[in-house]
Amino acid sequence: MSAPSISLTTTSEKHAALAQETRTPRAMYWKRFRQSPICIIGSALLLLLVILAIFGPLLAPNDPILVKTADRFIAPGSQYIFGTDEFGRDIFSRILYGARIAVQVGLVSVVVAFVGGIALGLISGYYGGWVDTVLSRLLEIWLSFPDILFVIAVVAILGPSLNTVILALGFLSIPAYARIVRGSVMSAREETYVEAARSVGVSNGRIMSRHILPNVVAPLIILSSMRFGSALLTGAGLSFIGLGAQPPEPEWGAILAGGRIYMYQAPWITVFPGLAIAIFVLGVNMLGDGLRDVLDPRLTK
Amino acid sequence: MASYIINRILQSFIVLIGVSIAVAAMTQFVPGDPAVAILGETASPQAIAQLRDEMGLDDPFFVQYGRFVERLITEGSLGKSIRTNREVLTEITDRLPYTLYLTFGAVALASGVGIASGVLAAVRRGKPADIAVLIGTTAGLSVPSFWVALLMIWLFSIKLGWLPVAGAGSWKHLVMPILTLALPSIATKSRLTRSAMLESLGQDYVRTSRAKGLAERKVVLVHALRNALLPVMTIIGLQFGALLGGAFITEVIFGWPGVGQLAVNSILQRDFPVVQGTVLLVTVSFIVTNLIVDIAYAWADPRIRYS
Numbered sequence: 001m002s003a004p005s006i007s008l009t010t011t012s013e014k015h016a017a018l019a020q021e022t023r024t025p026r027a028m029y030w031k032r033f034r035q036s037p038i039c040i041i042g043s044a045l046l047l048l049l050v051i052l053a054i055f056g057p058l059l060a061p062n063d064p065i066l067v068k069t070a071d072r073f074i075a076p077g078s079q080y081i082f083g084t085d086e087f088g089r090d091i092f093s094r095i096l097y098g099a100r101i102a103v104q105v106g107l108v109s110v111v112v113a114f115v116g117g118i119a120l121g122l123i124s125g126y127y128g129g130w131v132d133t134v135l136s137r138l139l140e141i142w143l144s145f146p147d148i149l150f151v152i153a154v155v156a157i158l159g160p161s162l163n164t165v166i167l168a169l170g171f172l173s174i175p176a177y178a179r180i181v182r183g184s185v186m187s188a189r190e191e192t193y194v195e196a197a198r199s200v201g202v203s204n205g206r207i208m209s210r211h212i213l214p215n216v217v218a219p220l221i222i223l224s225s226m227r228f229g230s231a232l233l234t235g236a237g238l239s240f241i242g243l244g245a246q247p248p249e250p251e252w253g254a255i256l257a258g259g260r261i262y263m264y265q266a267p268w269i270t271v272f273p274g275l276a277i278a279i280f281v282l283g284v285n286m287l288g289d290g291l292r293d294v295l296d297p298r299l300t301k
Numbered sequence: 302m303a304s305y306i307i308n309r310i311l312q313s314f315i316v317l318i319g320v321s322i323a324v325a326a327m328t329q330f331v332p333g334d335p336a337v338a339i340l341g342e343t344a345s346p347q348a349i350a351q352l353r354d355e356m357g358l359d360d361p362f363f364v365q366y367g368r369f370v371e372r373l374i375t376e377g378s379l380g381k382s383i384r385t386n387r388e389v390l391t392e393i394t395d396r397l398p399y400t401l402y403l404t405f406g407a408v409a410l411a412s413g414v415g416i417a418s419g420v421l422a423a424v425r426r427g428k429p430a431d432i433a434v435l436i437g438t439t440a441g442l443s444v445p446s447f448w449v450a451l452l453m454i455w456l457f458s459i460k461l462g463w464l465p466v467a468g469a470g471s472w473k474h475l476v477m478p479i480l481t482l483a484l485p486s487i488a489t490k491s492r493l494t495r496s497a498m499l500e501s502l503g504q505d506y507v508r509t510s511r512a513k514g515l516a517e518r519k520v521v522l523v524h525a526l527r528n529a530l531l532p533v534m535t536i537i538g539l540q541f542g543a544l545l546g547g548a549f550i551t552e553v554i555f556g557w558p559g560v561g562q563l564a565v566n567s568i569l570q571r572d573f574p575v576v577q578g579t580v581l582l583v584t585v586s587f588i589v590t591n592l593i594v595d596i597a598y599a600w601a602d603p604r605i606r607y608s
Binding site (some may be wrong): 137138140141144145146147148149152153155156157158159160229233236237238240241242243253256260263264267270271274277278281282285286289 | 315316319320323324327330331332439440442443444445446447448451452454455459542543545549550553554564565567568569573576577580583584587588591
């Protein structure tokens, strides 16, 4: 491109292009995201968690499970930065390995809920009629179990394990996703653009994925970040009381539980994993709050 | 109003039936043979077959469900605990009062502190008090309450010796469990009250009361708060049920002899009838609480009935 041709595009054209650019929803959201401190802090913490989950095992100075009886109950210091537990295991290494489990709990449960909820919501909203009535009643029954109780019931059936808890946490959130999707499918179904797509012979599946689903992306992102945080908390809580991760797995709630009886002599076993849960759940929650402000300005107070 | 209530009761009734089917069906999904679970791996095949027959495990699910309902209605029985051989219902009702102490205590504390801090934050919007409440509620929703419980035990029981570590018996035993249980719900209530208050403070009737020279205190506490409390009321109802179920972790930490601890122990010891009974009972109370809240809401806010 030669210089004169650039000068030929008038300033007004440039302004129009610029205005267009900032007016696209994506650019607008991105701008608001960058300007929101809670979004930045929240996503930084989430990013840190993901980095720890991927590289934690490489960064960990010690084996998280190996028993070293000579090194029992060493206080935090130069040798072990977060101290050791009753088996002489390095708490810092255990927490680093635990990051991977934490991400697994949050991510897998959200994906399960996401996929299940979208499927049920799309079917219910798109087909309507008796399919919708049956599914809606089913979801209502599903939702009528108090949250923890639902997870507890699934654990009771399948037996205590981390995978059971993850699955249960995912299933727990399916109705929340399904409701959002169903509601917006119902309203989108009547839109002219969907009718237009249908009249030119676009298939049902394609209409759902290309014309209806994009409408629900924002509320689903917000919901997912909230559920990610609560899955971390509930998962750790259930592991803490012995219904989730089993020893010697370095799950944060399980580490806390192990340190409980040694609180008098070795409080560091309980302090650090709790701090890890608190910091990263805080990060995810901040991101959730921030995203809600960014994506749904109507809710901003 | 009457038709709304009848409608709502019918709806809850259908959900109740669905819940009871779901709970009864839990047995169907348990891997392994319940008869083996009761008699142990070493039992003879004859004994197992006989017990399966007695328990009706070979019948189709709906026959089993029918029996479950019939026994519940005619005998008021949810079956017997495998571990203690006592009625599941007595096992639960023995412990229910303890869980209710915690739940009522936590609801009262969370409502008081949550609503007060929410109103404060709304009135001082953008000021340091609002930011302090925001930080507090964010922390309340992020910090694991079981961790706070342990830190409290460390401080109040181990270091200061003020409160007992675990068990039940005096008011002192209640302090830490109630605080633990109330912590996250203080945060939710505070946030909800804040946003409801901000909304009602922006309404015309609030401006009118200000314009006619009403004291600001009265405007906030009488006119704005009264309307802001409606959505908060729904959340209190929802949380009451959630707390009933959510007392699990708290009860285990503090060795509190409530329903939650019973359920967790029963899961760990594979005492399935007790787990089923707990799930059913807590869920039913959750549904009934929500029904009551909805009716109260419709009574307080006529717009609900007609929508």
